[in-house]
Amino acid sequence: MTVDLAITGGRIVDQGQSREGDLLIADGVIAGVGAPGSAPSDTGEIIDAAGHLVIPGMIDVHVHTREPGWTHKEDITTCSQAAAAGGVTTIFGMPNLRPPTTTVETLREVLDLYAAKSVVDYNHNPAASNPDQIAGMAELGIAAYKIYMVVDTGREYPHPAGTGMHDHGHLLEMFETIAPTGLPFMVHPHDQGIMDLIEQRYWAAGDRSPEAYAKTLAAYDGVIWDTAIGVLLRIAEATECPLHIVHAQTSRSIEMIRQAKERGLRVSAEANHWTLFLGSWDDVTTLGPYALSYWVPDHHKEATWEALVDGTIDMANSDHAPHTREEKEVGWTDMWAAHTGTPGIQYQLPLLVDAVGKGQMSIERMVEVTSNAPARIFGLGQKGSFVPGVDADVTVIDPDLEWTITDEDVLSRIGWTPYAGRTIRGKVIRTLIRGRDVYRDGTVVGAPGFGKQARPTTRPENGV
């Protein structure tokens, strides 16, 4: 076997193990992990990674690329460039687009767009609202379905027609229809009835501030999320459909997920960057609309970190949600008129490396939650590890480099990040996909159209 590329002398972290060594790559796949100095003398190219971390590229299964329909915020190329710079090698896009991805036909069109424009490997989670479309969508090689547990009001954004579903009968029907595909159903948990009641009280008092918005979502210590997650877990148990819960961020719902896993339910969960890194009340008052997404009181943030470390929460995803400054600014006076969600794909992995340096989790667990687990749970056996034969998707990180995040670095079209001004330790130096550089020394070198669809190759293993 001829080794084309060896990444030598770094600390190789994968599947709970960490060792100094050489990562050997041939024909775009992992050829093996050897002791330091084991790269053959005729190796085509050597990357010296001494002092660096060498980890499987991050798989971010929750990304809003905004294309088609919202390309003034972001498109597949800018989003995937930000991903490459953030050490992310595979992204899953979300269906709240214009047109929304609710049919086999719209799904095919979106996949064609990625094929032409993505720098990194990709897949796309279509919305599951029409039982007739489910089997045909699976045939296009998707890895999961998505739905927002909100009332479908038929509006265009953020939850366009066909992407929101709050009726429990309809939810049950979709879980039943998805179950035979074996694919996970990714659900945004939300109790619309409770949200409506609480927000109207703030509005009646004339308060539409970011603080009011944050407190509405976190009312009664998280009842809007907890109620929804209770419903979802029960329906998932009834239908034996694999469930993936986004935005796990309250102590009670984490406890429910823990118990469901103990009972053998096929359930997985993700934590998102704002809970982990933007979680304080200070962030809400100083960054206002730029920090929201959601706010949860500190004890929930602590529970989320604990669950991410102990395995109750399986993965960390960005839920990268870019919006322009104009779409955010209005939020200072009317948060309900602002677009919610925050961008994060470029900085989540470095922020996690910084957290590892501060002792918040082990580096082995970080690799599990950013790569090993999403690959296993979404059936991407060809990704997310350094097992021989797996795609050589590799992120090289300098764990000691201290740097300050700035808006100028942002590759997302929007040109801002809620983390601007934050100094962290740990920087992505190089990102490779299938053995080829896509990001190197501060520059995205991967071309649009290089990315390939990451189809499931193994049985999804969430909760197993």
Ligand SMILES: [Zn+2]
């Ligand atoms: Zn999202």
